[in-house]
Amino acid sequence: MxxxxxxxxxxxxxxxxxxxxxxxxxxxxxxxxxxxxxxxxxxxxxxxxxxxxxxxxxxxxxxxxxxxxxxxxxxxxxxxxxxxxxxxxxxxxxxxxxxxxxxxxxxxxxxxxxxxxxxxxxxxxxxxxxxxxxxxxxxxxxxxxxxxxxxxxxxxxxxxxxxxxxxxxxxxxxxxxxxxxxxxxxxxxxxxxxxxxxxxxxxxxxxxxxxxxxxxxxxxxxxxxxxxxxxDLDHADMAYEWQFNGVNDYKKMNVTMLDYNVKRELVPGTLTAAEIKLSNQLKPLYPAYINSLKLKDAQGRLLTLDKNGNGSFKNHVAGLLAASAQKQLDAGKNLNDRNWLTIKNGKVTAVDFDKYAKAAGRQKTPPAFDAVDLSAGENQLFGTATVDKQHFTDFSMQHNTAEGATLADAQTVKIMNPLNYIGSSEAKAPKHWRIRVGTNDRDTSLAVSAVLAAKLQNHGHSVDYFLPWDVPHxxxxxxxxxxxxxxxxxxxx
Missing domain, CATH: 3.40.50.1820 (Alpha/Beta hydrolase fold, catalytic domain)
Structure with a gap:
């Protein structure tokens, strides 16, 4: 006006x-x-x-x-x-x-x-x-x-x-x-x-x-x-294990509030046998979800995963890492210490995503967001006025270890996920988006932001999406x- x-x-x-x-x-x-x-x-x-x-x-x-x-x-x-x-x-x-x-x-x-x-x-x-x-x-x-x-x-x-x-x-x-x-x-x-x-x-x-x-x-x-x-909290557990399955040592971030400021502290550990089992169960669930989205890359190629978690979507995420590394090489940075990169004549020719995940390091225990014992911050997010913490995925509810646990209602879960609205007639989304996730970010899988960016792009939004080199969360x-x-x-x- x-x-x-x-x-x-x-x-x-x-x-x-x-x-x-x-x-x-x-x-x-x-x-x-x-x-x-x-x-x-x-x-x-x-x-x-x-x-x-x-x-x-x-x-x-x-x-x-x-x-x-x-x-x-x-x-x-x-x-x-x-x-x-x-x-x-x-x-x-x-x-x-x-x-x-x-x-x-x-x-x-x-x-x-x-x-x-x-x-x-x-x-x-x-x-x-x-x-x-x-x-x-x-x-x-x-x-x-x-x-x-x-x-x-x-x-x-x-x-x-x-x-x-x-x-x-x-x-x-x-x-x-x-x-x-x-x-x-x-x-x-x-x-x-x-x-x-x-x-x-x-x-x-x-x-x-x-x-x-x-x-x-x-x-x-x-x-x-x-x-x-x-x-995408309701699928973030799958995404995390798709990226970090097989990486069993971790440095877990403990988030607390101190004088109204968020305090973040790393606590080291190793996955238990039960946690490794959960990881092994979560990882295979992600391909079906990715395939259901029918996402495409900038060239119009379908982004998919096979039952082992490999495929064009994984290559797409690896390509995002390659673009970040290439920018560093072009600026004169020596990246010979990164064993997950293949570099020839100053150009990134391959990214070993599994080696990258191991080098980056696990930060969360499975399930990363909907903890089976209701210990994650997101469990508290999906609580109610009378129930402090709840599950918000069927998987964690089925594997629950907390006494008297309940499941958040589907509508609340829906309205906390932007993917449910992008491309729909239910909402008016802006044309312009800028998304940044550092290559040293372990708080969630790189797949999560890649999915967000791809869905936006597939529905005609202008998206400036990049993974800044070595930047943490x-x-x-x-x-x-x-x-x-x-x-x-x-x-x-």
């Missing part, structure tokens, strides 16, 4: 400029969804030697009936230049895309993010701060998580959708173009970024959104950025490339 700079200035004078010492939380604690009533503070930060000035609207509750007002809030940041009719990198108050990053990790509760320094990336300016320096309006929403009774699936995706609806409902009242919302997230946050994109305007979430009093507006978005997305490590992509797609129709 078109909005004029004078109107924005008037709104600022009425509600924002007199509130430079306003409290951290905005005026919408009672569920008032009118952005024009929000107060702001003027803030600034240094990015690459330049001072970035912006207005901060923080602590806005984005639904009328919040289930948890601590997390169901959104922080909105607007470059100061837009309040004086200025422009940044060609963007104005009318045309600036809205960068929509989430802070979700491990499907834990997450508060709305803030511009600042990223501890994960050597205290460099975080993605939100870089976005402001490049002229984006930034909106970061908090969301409920699995550790709370009201944070089970699909709470987090419902919250993000509600936040998008808030932005669209207030498009006339605030700077930025709500028709060009670009989501971003890492790990579980990457999965939710993808799910947010794939399920735009789907009626499957309507009841949940109405219960919260979400704004009466659409929730489709313009583009998706997803780092190491943990998607992480995100926002290539902000120059991310924002170059965002600039390119924002200029597209």
């Amino acid at each position: 078109k909005k004029t700079t004078p109107a924005l200035i008037a709104a600022s004078l009425a509600f924002g400029l007199a509130a430079c010492s306003s409290p951290k939380t905005g005026t919408a604690q009672n569920g008032d969804l009118d952005f024009a009533k929000q107060t702001s503070t003027k803030q600034s930060a240094e990015v690459n030697g330049q001072t970035v000035r912006y207005r901060a609207f923080e602590g806005i509750v984005y639904v009328k009936n919040p289930a948890d007002a601590k997390y169901e809030t959104i922080n909105i940041y607007v470059p100061e230049a837009y309040y004086a009719g200025g422009s940044i990198e060609g963007y104005t108050a009318d045309t600036a895309p809205i960068f929509f990053p989430n802070q979700i990790g491990g499907y834990m509760p997450a508060e709305a993010g803030k511009p600042g320094l990223d501890k994960r990336n050597n205290n460099q300016p975080n993605a939100m701060l870089v976005a402001l320096s490049k002229g984006y309006v930034v909106a970061s929403a908090g969301a409920r998580g699995r550790t709370a009774a009201n944070g089970k699936a699909p709470a987090a995706i419902v919250d993000l959708k509600a936040a998008v609806r808030y932005l669209k409902a207030n498009d006339r009242a605030m700077p930025g173009d709500a028709g060009k919302i670009i989501s971003n997230g890492t790990s579980a946050g990457g999965a939710l970024s993808a799910l947010l994109g794939a399920t735009g305007n789907s009626k499957d979430y309507e009841g949940h959104l109405k219960a919260l009093g979400a704004a009466d507006a659409p929730d489709d978005i313009f583009a998706v950025s997803a780092y190491c997305p943990i998607t 992480s995100g926002d490590y290539d902000l120059d490339e991310l924002f170059a992509w965002m600039k390119q797609v924002a200029a597209a129709k």
Whole structure:
């Protein structure tokens, strides 16, 4: 929607400029969804030697009936230049895309993010701060998580959708173009970024959104950025054993919450005989699933697996690794220490995927996501308000070792998987996608992101998909490339 700079200035004078010492939380604690009533503070930060000035609207509750007002809030940041009719990198108050990053990790509760320094990336300016320096309006929403009774699936995706609806409902009242919302997230946050994109305007979430009093507006978005997305949870156990079957030593990641920050710690071990048996049972299930998807590569060739897990799909994933390795060779890097690569005259001629899996190393015990003893974080994700943890696959329910275990309902499992919506008439998915998964990522099988990218491409979406060399399970490590992509797609129709 078109909005004029004078109107924005008037709104600022009425509600924002007199509130430079306003409290951290905005005026919408009672569920008032009118952005024009929000107060702001003027803030600034240094990015690459330049001072970035912006207005901060923080602590806005984005639904009328919040289930948890601590997390169901959104922080909105607007470059100061837009309040004086200025422009940044060609963007104005009318045309600036809205960068929509989430802070979700491990499907834990997450508060709305803030511009600042990223501890994960050597205290460099975080993605939100870089976005402001490049002229984006930034909106970061908090969301409920699995550790709370009201944070089970699909709470987090419902919250993000509600936040998008808030932005669209207030498009006339605030700077930025709500028709060009670009989501971003890492790990579980990457999965939710993808799910947010794939399920735009789907009626499957309507009841949940109405219960919260979400704004009466659409929730489709313009583009998706997803780092190491943990998607397709109901088939991820099969995928993991397809890749790591036969690799019995592991360094398992223990994820806990410490002072509202996700703490990740590696614990070494070796698979037990029972776990090896589970791995041997899971691996053969994956080929039938892959074959049922009828995916094709960029040349239109069918991606399939035989009963042993070999075939064109495996070659396709190996090819993704080869492309990453080739980029390193072209940059002058010596890769002779990688025994899973065959290199001749500076070119990658073959990838031994089984040797790659062994070199990368197993990180999870089988089943990787739906643990038979209900010990995985995803078991808690698929719990209910009264049952903390549940199974969400038939396989793990059949092999259950936990007393009194129950199975999540099929509809909840469905609405947490973006693959169920891509290419369907049930939802409006964006054209533009960027997916990054490092070659040193062991949190889920490389097959999972390869399937997501292939299905998107097969249904006509534009997908920038790559496996950055030696990058572990992480995100926002290539902000120059991310924002170059965002600039390119924002200029597209």
